[in-house]
Structures are given as C-alpha cells and as structure tokens.
Amino acid sequence: MWELLRRNPRFRRIFLADTVSGFGNSAMFLSLAIWAKDLTGSNAQAGLVFLIITAPGLTAPLLGDLVDRVRRKPLLLWMYGCMAVLVLSLLAVRSPDQIWIIYAVTFAYGLMFAVPARSALLKDLIPSSDAVHARSLLITFGEGVRIVSPMAGAGVYATFGGHALAFIGSGTFIVAALLLASIKVVESKPELGEEPFRKSVTAGFRYVHQVPLLFRLILVMVGFMAVIGLLETAVFAAIDEGLRQEPAFLGVVASVQGGGSVVGGVLGGLLAKRARETRVSSVGYALAALGLLLCVTRQVPLFLVGAVFIGAGLPFLMLSLQTACHLYTPSRLQGRVNAAASTVSDIAQTASIAAGTVLIGVLDYRIMYLVMAGAALVSAAMVFSPRLPAPEVVPSVADEQSDSSGTVVAAPLEGEPK
Template sequence: MWELLRTNARFRRIFLGETVSGFGDSAMFLSLAIWAKDLTGSNAQAGLVFLIITAPGLAAPLLGDLVDRVRRKPLLLWIYGFMAVLLLSLLAVRSADQIWIIYAVTFAYGLMFAVPARSALLKDLIPSSDAVHARSLLITVGEGVRIVSPMVGAGVYAAFGGAALTFIGSGTFVVAALVLASIKVVESEPERGGEPFRTSVLAGFRFVRRVPLLYRLILALVSFMAVIGLIETAAFAAIEEGLGQEPAFMGIVASVQGGGSVAGGVLAGLLAKRAKETRVSSVGYALVAVGLLLCVTSQVPLFLAGAVFIGMGLPFLMLALQTACHLYAPSRLQGRVGAAASTVSDVAQTASIAAGTALIGVLDYRIMYLLMAVAALASAAMVFAPRLPTPEIAASVADEPDSSGTAVAVPPEGEAT
C-alpha cells in the first residue's frame, strides 16, 4: 500500500491535495456551526448549518450527470477557485444580520461534496491494479484528518476569531487547486450522447441494477443505513443514561471511533487485495455489529471498545463500494453510478435519523443498539451468502496499453440478471 505512495509521483500529489483539502473542509464544518451559535445564541440556528450542508445531496443524480459530460479536472479547479474566493466573504460577517453569509458558504460546501468529480477523476488517474490501495489510503487519511481538524478549527476560531479560520479554509482550497493543476491528466472523453435528459440522469441507477455485485453491495448498504441513523440519538442516551457521563463525552467517543477508522482503512486495504468486495463488505458489517453490541453495556471501557469496532468497520464498507464502482463502472458513468449509490443511502440514513428522534422517547436506547446490530448482521449475510459473478473490469485510460481490463459486460437493458 505504502509502495504506491513511494513509487507513484502522481498519486503522491493526489494524496497531498486530498489531505490538505480534507483537513480544511472538516475544520470548517464544526466551526461554522459554532460561529452561527455565537452570533445568534440559538442552537437551532447552529444546527441549521448541518442541515444546509446535506441539502445539495438531493441533487446528486443531476450533478453526477454533469460530471460525466464535462472535463473533470477543469471542473474541480473552478470549484476550488470559487470556494477559495467565496470563503473570503466570511470576513464581512460581524453580527447576526450577516448569518446568511455563513449559510451561503455552508450550502456551497454541501454542493461541492455533492459533485462526485473527485472520485470520478480517480478512474482516469489511477490504474485499475492500484485502485484498492489508492482508495484505501485516501479513506485512511480522510478519517485521520477528521480526528484532529475539527478541534484545530474550533481552537483557531476560539483563539483568533472567524477571520483567521477564513484564511485557513481559503488557503487549503488554493493549495488543493495548485496541487491538482500540477498533475498531468489524460481524461476519458466526456459523454456526448443525445439520449433524453431523464434517461441520462438515471443511467447510474440502471447500470447498478444490471450489475449484480454492485446492486447487492448497495442494497446491503441501504438496508444498513435505514437503521443505523438511530445511533445519532441513541448515543446521547447511552452516554447519559447508561454511562452516567456528560454529553461532552461524545467528543471522546468520536475521537476513539476515528482512531478505529484509521486502523480500519489500513486493514480494509490489506484484505481487499486478497478478497472480493462482497467479503470485505461483510467483514465490515460484522465489525460494526460487534461494536454496537458492546455499546449496550454500561461499562465505559467496553463502550469505547465498541466505538473502536464501529469505526474500524465503516472503512471496510466504504472501500468495498468505492473499489467496486471504480473497477466495474466505465469512466463516463463514474459520476452517475457514484451519485446513485450516495442518493439512495443518504435518503435511507436521513429517514432513520428522523425515526431515531421520534422513537427515543418510547424505545430504550439498548433496544435501538440491538436493532442496529441485527441490521448490520443482516447486511453482512446479504453480501456474504450469495455467490455473485465478478464483473469484468472497465478499462481506464490510466491502465497500461497491455492492460487486460475491458469494458464491463452487462446484460442489455430489460434482460434479466
């Protein structure tokens, strides 16, 4: 895995750019909510930051279609440049009257994350033989920066104010843009088909349905997400009622879980090189199930161990799905296939978060954890049990000329799988 960083100069730059931009992104999220709270004194106004940042995800299928029809590197450079300039508008925030500027910046962040250009561009940058290790390293560093960057962002805001935070956030986009601009990319040709708009936008969903392995991975993920959202409310009840801790203890739990995710990213990469994506995914669900069961206890050490297992299992799920999308979807379907996966899983998770909010008053938090553990085990069985054919690898322009990768063979539309 680390050999890829040592020998592939292009990937080293990708890794650097993703590390810097990921640090800046996650440092800003919490700080924007804190800033909104300071300006208005309202928890609702602060919480609105988290709602606004998720809203653009509803447009993911449209944005995925855009990503497949344009050059992705220029698109990303425009996005980074726009965000670097837009963040400077936060310098004008002085009172609650300017809260709308914070919300506008937050929405722009959400829109940027909903555009699957970064993930899609990797198909043209990373040879298929390196896809597992590249994705694993990027997941690992992404989880790693999330452990420290929110604390750094909040610390900078508390010590120096919003202006310092603004310059840091803007600077990370400038660095990410410079790093990306320095990478030579031979992109696949954008799709120029004349199919109807609705047909084009939904192409990612149709492709997933016609590839059994992808369909099963996403179906299992959606089933899991439809329940795991309960943890957003159950965790606070567990900390207060079960462990007898203050809500601030959640910060310790999040840090411990983040450490587990870093370890999980490395371990998932090692396993994924030797096993099918379905096996990697099933191991991840099993680890999460173990973690959820440990969280039923009222013992702090066991609860924290459960958080480690949950954090460790999640990268297995992410890596299995990301690798499958990278390898088996053609380059100019990467945006729409990724958007299809994120759309259905996000909708399911949002519904389960809402359900958790409604059920916490009538269900014991331990029952909610048990329900989530059962859902994780069911998803593990869903992807482990069936013997699914491995699709052929969709050739990438990043592959060597003698690459054995060929176009993915999928049944014609309307044919049974």
C-alpha cells in the same frame, strides 16, 4: 499502499490535495456552527448549518450527470478556485444580520461534496491494479483528518476568531488547486449527451441494476443505513443514562471511533487486495455488529472498545463499494453511478436519523443498539451469500501503456498472466 505513493507521483499529488482540502473542510464545519451560535445565541440556527450542508446531496444525480459530460480536472480546479474566493466572504460577517453569509458558504461546501468529480477522475488517473490501495489510502487519511481537524478548527476560532478560519479555509483550497493543476492526466472523452435528459440522469441507477455485485452492495448498504441512523440519537442516551457521563464525553467517543476508522482503513485495504468486495463488506458489517453489541453495556471501557469496532467496520464498507464502482463502471458513468449510490444511502440514513429522534422517547437506547446490531448481522449475511459471479473489470485510460510523459503503466491484475 505506501509503495503506491512512492512510485506514482500523480496519485501522490492528488492524495496530498485531497488531504489538505479535507483538513480545511472538516475544520470549518463545526466552527461554522459555533460561529452561528455565537452570533445569534440560537441552537436552532447553529443546527441549521448541518442541515444546509446536507441539502445539496439531493441534487447528486444531476451533478453526477454533469461530471460525466465534462472534463473532471478543470471542473475540480474551478470548484477549488470558486471556493477559495467564496470562503473569504466570511470576512464580512460581523453581526447576526450577516449570518446568511455563513449559510451561503455552508451550502457551497455541501454542493462541492455532492459533486462526484474527484472519485470519477480517479478512474482515469489510477490503474485498476492500484484501485484498492488508492481508495484505502484516501479513506484512511480522510478518517484520520476528521479526528483532529474539527478540534483544530474550533481552537483557531476560539483563539483568533472566525476571520482567521476564512483565511485557513481559502488557503487549503488554493494549495489543493495548485497540487491538482500540476498533475498531467489523460482523461476519457466526455459523454456527448445524445440521450434524453431524464434517461441520461438516471443512467447510473440503471447501470447499477445491471451489475449484480454493485446492486447487492448498494442495496445492502441502503438497508443498513436505514437503521444505523438511530445511532445519532441513541449515543446521547447511552452516554447520559448508561454511562452516566456528561454530554461532552461524546467527543471522547467520536475520537475513539475515528481512531478505529483509521485502523479499519488500513486493514480493509490489506483484505481487499486478497478478497472480493462482498467478503470485505461482510467483514465490515460484522465488526460494526460486534461494536454495537458491546455498546449495550454500561461499562465505559467496553463501550469505548465497541466504538473502536464500529469505527473500524465502516471503512470496510466504504472501501468495498468505492473499489467496486471504480473497477466495474465505465469512466463516463462514474459520476452517475457514484451519485446513485450516495443518493439512495443518504436518503435512507436521513430517514433513520429522523426516526431515531422519535423512537428515543419511547424505546430504551439498548433496544435501539440491539436493533442496529441485528441489522448489521443481517447485512453481513446478505452481502456475502449467495455467491455472485465476478464482474469484468472495465479498463480505463490509466490501464493503457503511457508515453514518455511519466504516466505509470498499470500492473497486471491479480490472476492475470504477467
């Protein structure tokens, strides 16, 4: 993985751009909710920040269609530039009457995350032989950033106020845009849009159904997400009723789980270079199942070890699915296929979170953890067996030999003749 950063300057720059913007984004989320709470004194209005940021995800199929119809690099540059300006509008927030500005910025953040432009651009930027390591690095550092950035953002807000956050958020987008602008990339030709609109928007779903490996990975992921959302509510009951800790202990659990995700990102990358996506995904579900079972205990050390295993398992799932989408999907379907996967999994997770808020009043939290562990074990078995034939890798412009511009030439895939 580290060799990829050294020898591929284009990936190194997009990696730095993603890390910088990811830090700024994660630092803003929690702080915007805290700011809304301070302005209004309302928990509901603070919680509305988290609802607003997820709402644009419902438009993912439309946004995926857009990504496949335009050049991805200019689209990302426009997004970064607009966000850099929009975030500065937070400087105008001084009273509860202006909380709508916070909500507008939050919605823009959610919209930006729902656009699968970066993931689609990677198909044209990264040779297929480097897809595993590239995705693993992005996931590993993304998880690492999420450990420290929310605390950093909250610290900046508490010390210097919300206006300082506006400058930081805008600055991260400017840095990301400059790094992205410095990358020379030959993009695949945008789709001309000859299909009817409805058929074009749903093309990602149809393609997934035609590739058995993609269909299985996504179907099992949806089933798992339809249950794992219970964790969002169950963890509060576990901390209170089981561990006898204050609610603030959730911060410790989140940090420990985040640390596990960093380790999982590295280990997942090592395994994915040697094993198929189904095996990587199966290991991830098994790790999550073990962690969930350990969380049934009332012992703090075992509970924290369980959180580590849960955190370690999730990057395996993300890596296997992202790598499969990268390798087995044409460049000009990347936006719609990624959008299809995120849409169905997000809907399933949202439904299970809502179910958790109801079930926690009638079920012991330990039963909820056992149900989630059982779902993870079933998912591990379903994704791994029966064995599927390996799909053909769909080549991209990054796999072709470059000219003298310095573009890295793709190495042969494992199993291919040198």
